[in-house]
Amino acid sequence: MSAPTVVAPTSNQELQEAVCACSHLAVRGGGSKPGLSPEQPAPVTLDLRLLSGLLEYDPGEFTFTARAGTPLKTVAATLAEHGQYLPFDPPWVDQGATLGGTVAAGLSGSGRYRYGGVRDFLLGVRFVDGQGRLVRGGGKVVKNAAGFDLPKLLVGSLGRLGVLAEVTFKVFPQPEQYTTLRLPQPSLEAALATLATLARSSFDLEALEWVEEEGCPVLYLRQGGLAAPLAERQAALRSWLGGGEPLAAADEVRFWHTARELAWVPEGSLCAKVPLRLEQVAALDALLSAYGAPRRYSAGAAWAWVAWPAAAAELHRALSRLQLGGLLLKGQAPSPLLGIRSAPTLAERIKGVLDPFNRFPPLG
Amino acid sequence: MAQTALLDELARSIPPERLLRQPAQLVPYESDALTAFRSRPAAVLLAATQEEVVQAVRLCHREAIPFVARGSGTSLSGGSLPIQDGLVIALNRLNRILHLDPAQRIAVVEPGVINLAVSRAAAPYGLYYAPDPSSQQICTIGGNVAFNSGGAHCLKYGMTANHVLGLKVVLPDGEVVELGGASLEGVGPDWTGFFVGSEGLFGIALEITLRLLPKPALYRTVLAAYDSLEAAGDAVASIVAAGLLPGAMEIMDALAIEAAEAAVQAGYPRDAAALLIVELEGEPLQVEAEFAQLLQVVDRSHPRTLSVAKDDADRARIWKGRKSAFSAVGRLSPDYLVQDGVVPRSRLGAALAAIEQMSRRHALRVANVFHAGDGNLHPLILYDGRVDGELERAEALAGEILQLCIELGGSITGEHGVGVEKRQYMAALFAETDLAVMAELRRALDPGELANRGKMFPDGEAPALRAQGPHPLERLGLLSRE
Known part of the structure; x- marks a missing residue:
């Protein structure tokens, strides 16, 4: 087999032409999530990094529109100039992750806890489907109920239903300052109980991360907002919890940077996201302990980030046994979707409309 | 047969x-x-x-x-x-709350459960269901899901789709599928999000897993009166520019104020040209600090009066006027049409000025009540169906408003959905290809176009007769429009 050809379109029209010209192709952006690419490289790779740049940004609207290949880092820097941010905290900013890759992977980070995930902040899309059609869904305003919600269909579509060309997001004003409380837990059961209690409390946590430190769960509780009342807010939280140790400012920044970049995942290790309900944490944690797999539970254990030390096929089988689904982000497998599948017949029917010639890799 | x-x-x-x-x-x-x-x-x-x-x-x-x-x-x-x-x-009879898990912060409900019943059931756990359409005392979750309903808190909290995590659905061919689940996150395409807002065209939701939120510990509600709609709109822009993120920002014009006062005596200043309601909520220490900032910003916007809700009863009174504004405006006129277009927040002033001109040109009164935080307009076009040609004029005016929303970069509907009413404007909002793809997606699930046929798509059948007057439920005071 000849080496795969790389095509890098510079406009929506070139993107459409490229899709029409290939019988089999795969899409890549910044390359931060190689697990999403098919195991057998497609003859043609569409590199979206030249489809980059902000198209519209009015800070007063709390929205922006950008080309899909725009690096998150560029977006974050522009938003920060106006005191705004992407509240869902997408991962791998420093590794070159793009807006389009984040949407296609359906990835959110720690900030998911407070206001919602990538699905909740994506307002509109333009994408090229498998027939080369440039399709628009959603809109550019923060509230819109017209037509089918194609933006949400593209969230997590893994480049299997279409190639994202442009995305419109809602953004929020960034908290003036953050502070984080470190709260060690004696056991997994205790950590789960703390999460359950916090879920019902009216403390507005920006993020809630669960880290394994020397065999014990440690919770990191992040608060954010206006600078003036923040110390007192943390004291109130601490007194309510009956403990917890405030992180020094530099440690605070470092901790959340490590979380966002998944910098704790060993170099060369497989990395997967496994969505969870609280009652599923114990069984998954037992499995991961047995394999000695480093892990973190993010956004109040809404999902686990797993650094898997064995073969992807083994994780796939183990997740299936636990009735869990997962997404392989680093590493290679026949499909990035691991474990149990959601709505397979529906997936097939929708794929049949958007990619009838199977130009993109299979969704299953 | x-x-x-x-x-x-x-x-x-x-x-x-x-x-x-x-x-x-x-x-x-x-x-x-x-x-x-x-x-x-x-x-x-x-x-x-x-x-x-x-x-x-x-x-x-x-x-x-x-x-x-x-x-x-x-x-x-x-x-x-x-x-x-x-x-x-x-x-309506499928009205059971099947499961409520406070630790996971979810409720699994059947489609006939009333919106407000979810918050009532969650209240003992300190939780609530955020989307609050004005009809929340009577509308059902199934309908909210089908039309991706909104409410007054969408800028900060999003619409119904942002609060639905999982669904059990019967597709139009009778296949039952489970989408999403009880976790905040999933992998693969967001089927749940794709189903929400499909206006019944993708089948019927049988079970809905809703995300619940902790009830804010403190609310601070401000009521400011202005001499012009423009001044109220400018105040909203300054609040946003200050980096504040209020849970709700609502504006009413003179006609809406007059009507609301006559109906529920909310204590609004009757001679104001515009009224702005702003509400902050959250942790007390943070809210109080934001509130001090908010008062400064609002003060600088030169309101003619400025008041703050003293207690829960006062807050409820302010909201009662706002939420009853639609049915109240209905008392000023035998008939009215409600529109639901959205414009970018920065174009609110331009949109309102244009609507005022249209109102004069068509010689029909228009009352404005809107969600200023998210640019969602709700012009109420007053007409008398017994007067020859008034309905037609009202419809023409409504169409011009939707066209205006599209031109200003917005949408034809923020929360009411397309339904039968706005079908013909879909072709102005979306390109032919966009609509073709949507129609193909629909036929992939429903080749016979049986599920809610005639809705959303511009060329649907229109088997409808005309009639005027309030809905029977509205006459009984059970239904309010927003």
């Missing part, structure tokens, strides 16, 4: 008091809250179980009979308007 075969088969398992076929029984189901349209179905099934819904959908599929799911019938876009000679599947 196919209808006869269908109804005879349904009648074998459904008692006659739950399978309505007599004209007199069908009348209350001929329209929803968009009363300008009426249509008589062949029958109404008052489904009592999920199995009955699935059975009915399968029979409709077999006999190629179109069907419409219906909750409380509060759609303002004609979303639950029956299809002539089709089946109405009424879901």
Whole structure:
């Protein structure tokens, strides 16, 4: 087999032409999530990094529109100039992750806890489907109920239903300052109980991360907002919890940077996201302990980030046994979707409309 | 006839008091809250179980009979308007909250559960369900899901889709599928999000997993009166520019204030040209700090009066005026049309000025009540259906407003949905290809276009007669429009 050809379109029209010209192709952006690419490289790779740049940004609207290949880092820097941010905290900013890759992977980070995930902040899309059609869904305003919600269909579509060309997001004003409380837990059961209690409390946590430190769960509780009342807010939280140790400012920044970049995942290790309900944490944690797999539970254990030390096929089988689904982000497998599948017949029917010639890799 | 075969088969398992076929029984189901349209179905099934819904959908599929799911019938876009000679599947009896898990912060409900009932059930755990359409005392979660309903808190909290995590759905061909789940996150395409807002065209939700939120510990509600709508709009812009993120920002114009005062005596300043309600909520220390900042910003916007809700009762009174504004405006006029367009927040001033001009040109009064935080306009066009040509003028004005929203970069609907009412504007909002892809997606799930036929797409059938006047539920004070 000849080496795969790389095509890098510079406009929506070139993107459409490229899709029409290939019988089999795969899409890549910044390359931060190689697990999403098919195991057998497609003859043609569409590199979206030249489809980059902000198209519209009015800070007063709390929205922006950008080309899909725009690096998150560029977006974050522009938003920060106006005191705004992407509240869902997408991962791998420093590794070159793009807006389009984040949407296609359906990835959110720690900030998911407070206001919602990538699905909740994506307002509109333009994408090229498998027939080369440039399709628009959603809109550019923060509230819109017209037509089918194609933006949400593209969230997590893994480049299997279409190639994202442009995305419109809602953004929020960034908290003036953050502070984080470190709260060690004696056991997994205790950590789960703390999460359950916090879920019902009216403390507005920006993020809630669960880290394994020397065999014990440690919770990191992040608060954010206006600078003036923040110390007192943390004291109130601490007194309510009956403990917890405030992180020094530099440690605070470092901790959340490590979380966002998944910098704790060993170099060369497989990395997967496994969505969870609280009652599923114990069984998954037992499995991961047995394999000695480093892990973190993010956004109040809404999902686990797993650094898997064995073969992807083994994780796939183990997740299936636990009735869990997962997404392989680093590493290679026949499909990035691991474990149990959601709505397979529906997936097939929708794929049949958007990619009838199977130009993109299979969704299953 | 196919209808006869269908109804005879349904009648074998459904008692006659739950399978309505007599004209007199069908009348209350001929329209929803968009009363300008009426249509008589062949029958109404008052489904009592999920199995009955699935059975009915399968029979409709077999006999190629179109069907419409219906909750409380509060759609303002004609979303639950029956299809002539089709089946109405009424879901109000599927009203169980199946599961409430405070630790996971979810509620699993059937589609006939009333919106507000979810928050009531969650209240003992310190939780609530955030989306709050004005009809929340009567509208059902099934309808909220179908039309991706909004409310006054969408800038900060999003719409219904942002609060639905999982669904059990019967597709239009009778297949039952589970989408999403109880976790905040999933992997693979967001099927749940794709289903929400599909206006009944993708089938019927049988179980809905909702995300609950902790009830804010403190609310701070400000009421400011202005000499012009523009000044109120500028105040909203300054609040946003200050980096504040209020839970709600609402504006009412003079006509809406007058009507609300006459109806519920909310204590609004009657001589103001515009009224702005801003509400902050969250942790007390943070809210108090934001509140101090908010008061400074609002003060600099030169309101003629500025007041702050003293307690919960005061806050409830302020909101009561706002939430009843629509039905109150209805008292000023025999008939009215409600529009639901969205414009970018920075274009609110331009939109309102243009609407005022249109109002003068068509010689029809327009009251404005809107969600300023998210640019969602709600112009109420007052007309008298008994006067020859007034309805037509009102409709022309409504169309111009939607066209304006599109031109300003917005949308034709923020929260009411397209339904039958705004079908013809879809072609102005979306390109031909966009609509073609949406139609193909629909046919992939429903080749016979049976599920809620005639809604959303511009070339749908229009089997509707005209009528005017308030909905029967509205007359009884059970329904308010927003």
